[in-house]
Amino acid sequence: MENLHSLTAHELKELMASSPVEPSKILGDVLKRVDALDGKIRAFALVNRDGARKACASAKGGGRLSGIPVLMKDNICVAGEETTCASRILKGFKPPYDATVTRKLKEDGAVLIGKANMDEFAFGSSCETSCYGATRNPWDLDRIPGGSSGGSAAAVAADETIVALGSDTGGSIRQPAALCGVVGMKPTYGRVSRYGLIAFASSLDQIGPITKDVKDASLLLGVIAGHDEMDSTSVDLPVPDYTKSLTKDIKGVRVGVPKEYFVKGIDREVEDSVKKAIGVLKDLGAEVIDISLPHTGYAVSTYYIIGPAEASSNLARFDGVQYGLRDSTAKDIIGMYTRTRSEGFGDEAKRRILLGTYCLSAGYYDAYYLKALKVRTKIREDFDNAFKSCDCIVTPTSPTPAFRIGEKTDDPIAMYLSDVYTIPANLAGLPAMSIPCGFSSGGLPVGLQIMAKPFDEEMIFRVAYAFEQSTDFHKKRPRL
Amino acid sequence: MEKSAKPPRKGSAKPTRKGTNYETVIGLEVHLQLKTNSKVFCGCATTFGKAPNSQTCPVCLGFPGSLPVLNEAAFLLAVKVALALNCKIQDLIKFDRKNYYYPDLPKNFQISQYDMPLSYDGFIDIGSESSFSRKRIRIKRVHLEEDAGKLIHPPEGGCSLVDFNRTGIPLLEIVTEPDINSPQEAYDYLTRLKSILEYLRVSDCDMEKGSLRCDANISVRPAGDNALGTKVELKNMNTFKGVRLGLEYEVKRQVSLVSDGERIVQETRLWDADKSVTISMRSKEEAKDYRYFPEPDLVPFVVDKSVVEKIKSGLPELPEAKAKRFIKDFGLSEYDAGVITGQIDIADYFEECARSHGNRKTIANWIMGDIMAYLNTKNMPITAFGLAPAALVSLLKMIDSGSISGKMAKDVLAEAIETKAKPEDIVARKGLAQISDSGKLEEAVKAVLARNEKSVNDYKSGKKNALAFLVGQIMKETKGAANPVMVNEILKRNLGE
Numbered sequence: 001m002e003n004l005h006s007l008t009a010h011e012l013k014e015l016m017a018s019s020p021v022e023p024s025k026i027l028g029d030v031l032k033r034v035d036a037l038d039g040k041i042r043a044f045a046l047v048n049r050d051g052a053r054k055a056c057a058s059a060k061g062g063g064r065l066s067g068i069p070v071l072m073k074d075n076i077c078v079a080g081e082e083t084t085c086a087s088r089i090l091k092g093f094k095p096p097y098d099a100t101v102t103r104k105l106k107e108d109g110a111v112l113i114g115k116a117n118m119d120e121f122a123f124g125s126s127c128e129t130s131c132y133g134a135t136r137n138p139w140d141l142d143r144i145p146g147g148s149s150g151g152s153a154a155a156v157a158a159d160e161t162i163v164a165l166g167s168d169t170g171g172s173i174r175q176p177a178a179l180c181g182v183v184g185m186k187p188t189y190g191r192v193s194r195y196g197l198i199a200f201a202s203s204l205d206q207i208g209p210i211t212k213d214v215k216d217a218s219l220l221l222g223v224i225a226g227h228d229e230m231d232s233t234s235v236d237l238p239v240p241d242y243t244k245s246l247t248k249d250i251k252g253v254r255v256g257v258p259k260e261y262f263v264k265g266i267d268r269e270v271e272d273s274v275k276k277a278i279g280v281l282k283d284l285g286a287e288v289i290d291i292s293l294p295h296t297g298y299a300v301s302t303y304y305i306i307g308p309a310e311a312s313s314n315l316a317r318f319d320g321v322q323y324g325l326r327d328s329t330a331k332d333i334i335g336m337y338t339r340t341r342s343e344g345f346g347d348e349a350k351r352r353i354l355l356g357t358y359c360l361s362a363g364y365y366d367a368y369y370l371k372a373l374k375v376r377t378k379i380r381e382d383f384d385n386a387f388k389s390c391d392c393i394v395t396p397t398s399p400t401p402a403f404r405i406g407e408k409t410d411d412p413i414a415m416y417l418s419d420v421y422t423i424p425a426n427l428a429g430l431p432a433m434s435i436p437c438g439f440s441s442g443g444l445p446v447g448l449q450i451m452a453k454p455f456d457e458e459m460i461f462r463v464a465y466a467f468e469q470s471t472d473f474h475k476k477r478p479r480l
Numbered sequence: 481m482e483k484s485a486k487p488p489r490k491g492s493a494k495p496t497r498k499g500t501n502y503e504t505v506i507g508l509e510v511h512l513q514l515k516t517n518s519k520v521f522c523g524c525a526t527t528f529g530k531a532p533n534s535q536t537c538p539v540c541l542g543f544p545g546s547l548p549v550l551n552e553a554a555f556l557l558a559v560k561v562a563l564a565l566n567c568k569i570q571d572l573i574k575f576d577r578k579n580y581y582y583p584d585l586p587k588n589f590q591i592s593q594y595d596m597p598l599s600y601d602g603f604i605d606i607g608s609e610s611s612f613s614r615k616r617i618r619i620k621r622v623h624l625e626e627d628a629g630k631l632i633h634p635p636e637g638g639c640s641l642v643d644f645n646r647t648g649i650p651l652l653e654i655v656t657e658p659d660i661n662s663p664q665e666a667y668d669y670l671t672r673l674k675s676i677l678e679y680l681r682v683s684d685c686d687m688e689k690g691s692l693r694c695d696a697n698i699s700v701r702p703a704g705d706n707a708l709g710t711k712v713e714l715k716n717m718n719t720f721k722g723v724r725l726g727l728e729y730e731v732k733r734q735v736s737l738v739s740d741g742e743r744i745v746q747e748t749r750l751w752d753a754d755k756s757v758t759i760s761m762r763s764k765e766e767a768k769d770y771r772y773f774p775e776p777d778l779v780p781f782v783v784d785k786s787v788v789e790k791i792k793s794g795l796p797e798l799p800e801a802k803a804k805r806f807i808k809d810f811g812l813s814e815y816d817a818g819v820i821t822g823q824i825d826i827a828d829y830f831e832e833c834a835r836s837h838g839n840r841k842t843i844a845n846w847i848m849g850d851i852m853a854y855l856n857t858k859n860m861p862i863t864a865f866g867l868a869p870a871a872l873v874s875l876l877k878m879i880d881s882g883s884i885s886g887k888m889a890k891d892v893l894a895e896a897i898e899t900k901a902k903p904e905d906i907v908a909r910k911g912l913a914q915i916s917d918s919g920k921l922e923e924a925v926k927a928v929l930a931r932n933e934k935s936v937n938d939y940k941s942g943k944k945n946a947l948a949f950l951v952g953q954i955m956k957e958t959k960g961a962a963n964p965v966m967v968n969e970i971l972k973r974n975l976g977e
């Protein structure tokens with residue numbers, strides 16, 4: 001069997017069920033692909049050949065993803081495997097424990113093949129801030145793959161893995177999925193345990209799947225979702241069988257289209273693709289409704305207060321005392337902190353730590369952080385109101401297709417605005433998915449975002465699958 | 481008063497306030513480790529004195545990706561303490577992060593409570609009910625947080641070591657209003673607080689092991705002034721006595737400064753117990769901004785009112801109530817009841833004795849006298865005391881029946897404590913039983929009188945103190961075992977009175 005790497009997880013599972021295809025054969029094929037391509041794509045922070053081979057040998061057949069290669073974003077802990085968040089400050093850090101999602105995947109029999117490159121500490125939308133260097137977009141190697149889960153999305157798009165996990169704080173799964181032409185889902189806040197996910201912004205972070213199609217996403221989410229006693233913010237609700245939502249039937253589903261998402265700043269080709277996609281949904285029997293989310297314009301500013309504020313505190317632990325980088329030339333403890341953090345963090349990490357520290361400081365807290373919390377409530381209420389008249393909301397995932405490497409590195413605000421459509425779902429805690437919905441004239445993928453009510457991932461799977469099965473965008477692969 | 485912010489110029493007259501009376505204003509902050517099996521946000525054990533870093537996990541070490549989960553037992557103990565201190569319980573419990581860098585704090589933030597403490601508006605009454613020193617000290621707040629680790633500085637230098645065993649032990653912060661007006665009141669408050677906490681059995685309350693720690697805020701102001709003086713934070717007091725001494729020193733230091741027209745610097749000072757002075761540690765001008773914000777990893781939760789009610793109704797009898805009952809049921813004086821109920825284990829010891837012996841005043845005297853003196857010198861809790869309540873009662877019964885004297889009983893008690901033998905066995909073995917046999921005593925008296933003709937004559941000629949000498953001789957003859965009351969009687973009869 002040739003080109004096993006180009007198949008999806010569900011295709012491989014079917015294959016394994018009907019013919020003697022060993023997990024080691026799939027792994028071998030995928031690793032061959034990595035060896036051939038990753039020199040130019042640089043999607044991997046670490047390839048764990050030995051661990052993956054051992055996992056293959058012990059992979060039992062019963063699990064939903066047993067024998068399937070999975071790539072983990074480098075901010076998800078895998079016991080004994082270097083986990084750095086693509087930061088110099090965590091160089092050499094091997095967590096002594098598995099993240100809950102890691103444990104679940106291992107128990108299911110999945111084969112963890114390594115760690116995906118990312119923006120340092122997930123701060124970024126382009127995968128350019130990594131200490132390992134920038135990841136390239138498989139559709140155009142001069143362009144960014146999106147971020148921060150750029151390595152995960154690029155690897156899936158380039159068939160360097162079968163599926164991947166990313167994390168999404170303001171769009172970090174969906175935006176790179178859109179820019180790489182794959183499926184990426186941020187589950188409802190609390191759906192997937194964050195235990196072992198190195199925190200960026202605790203109230204916004206969620207782990208989610210990045211896959212070649214919707215069915216794989218439903219399989220992967222099914223494995224990693226669920227309540228975890230180790231994470232107080234994970235919610236104790238039963239996990240449905242998401243594959244049952246893949247019915248292709250969306251007749252009568254009310255699809256909301258918010259007017260605030262189609263304004264100045266959106267790329268014309270993106271707008272066209274998304275509008276065509278809405279047309280497809282209509283043709284499939286969905287009822288398209290114009291809605292308004294009036295506080296959308298405040299989402300980015302709100303996010304850039306809450307996110308950095310939490311990050312400034314979450315990242316305080318990287319001080320050289322227990323693990324990771326330590327500058328031992330300093331004469332005292334303050335010197336050790338200062339030098340370790342000065343050397344260890346990149347510019348964007350420093351920028352966000354400073355932003356967050358400032359927002360939480362005495363005298364500024366009320367004006368920034370507290371105000372942002374209030375606006376966050378307003379944004380949540382926008383969605384609560386909207387969902388009174390619709391079952392899901394569709395929007396573009398990103399205002400533009402992939403931009404060129406270096407294009408926005410000197411303009412943080414421009415970079416921040418590339419998450420303008422994805423941030424609201426994080427602030428409101430909603431589930432949201434990006435699926436391929438078209439290509440620009442330059443051949444770059446465009447993503448459609450589907451959002452639903454909290455814990456109604458099933459609605460998203462239903463709409464996404466119906467759309468996907470009536471289009472061919474997900475079948476198109478970059479020429480590499 | 482704006483002028484006083486600047487040091488007076490040389491040569492200019494200082495606005496001295498000699499002869500003014502000053503009032504002391506003190507607020508206390510007590511940190512109490514709660515006695516739970518596991519830490520407040522992870523499952524690690526909390527045993528004191530284990531090998532460094534042997535009781536740690538990714539959560540209490542603050543490893544990347546780890547998350548806190550609230551230990552319900554710690555929360556329930558916190559509510560118990562809060563209720564016993566007459567506090568109101570917050571409807572919604574939330575935690576906050578207190579951000580600061582220190583190597584004993586692995587996350588470089590402490591999970592604590594900021595604007596919505598677990599409980600607030602409580603009080604403790606100090607001084608016995610009818611005394612002049614009776615006073616209510618209001619408690620501003622009681623909140624739950626995590627303890628930090630311990631820094632160890634090896635004497636050879638070169639590095640500092642961190643022991644994270646203590647990191648994450650549940651810690652209650654109990655803060656008073658500035659209602660305390662003297663070092664003695666501070667001492668009384670702490671004693672009463674510790675007493676209540678011991679009754680609740682929620683903590684070891686051991687200052688030496690650090691399970692109870694106390695910081696103070698202290699200022700002075702001219703008596704009658706409404707505005708508070710500049711406060712000084714006082715730390716590093718390792719005993720209640722140290723708190724009192726440190727505060728006494730501060731009162732003197734501050735009053736003397738203010739009287740000389742000097743200004744008090746707002747600062748943190750450390751009590752140096754060896755030198756008996758307070759030393760400036762850091763001034764508040766460099767005070768930190770803790771950048772508190774809600775802990776996003778812990779979900780706020782609504783307190784179940786029925787749980788609070790259940791804890792409330794399950795509270796044990798507290799020191800004051802017990803003292804009242806001892807006065808009413810056992811006829812103790814207010815003073816004795818106060819002393820006896822000061823420590824739960826002593827109160828229990830007393831009560832067990834009192835149940836099987838009618839003379840409660842005698843029991844109290846023995847406990848407050850020889851027994852507490854012994855425990856104090858040995859620095860021993862009564863729970864480790866060798867003499868069971870039943871043994872004390874049997875000793876007291878031997879005195880009542882006249883079979884031993886009170887003086888003998890003291891010796892028997894001392895021996896019983898040392899050897900753990902039963903008092904009646906000691907008495908029997910040593911032949912200590914008091915001679916109350918009138919025939920035997922008659923013989924002894926006659927023998928002594930026959931040998932001491934001079935003293936007999938002295939007595940008869942009016943030298944009454946010769947009697948004491950003769951009694952002494954009789955006691956000597958009987959090796960101290962003679963019943964002194966009977967000796968007196970028989971002696972006087974034989975001397976012809």
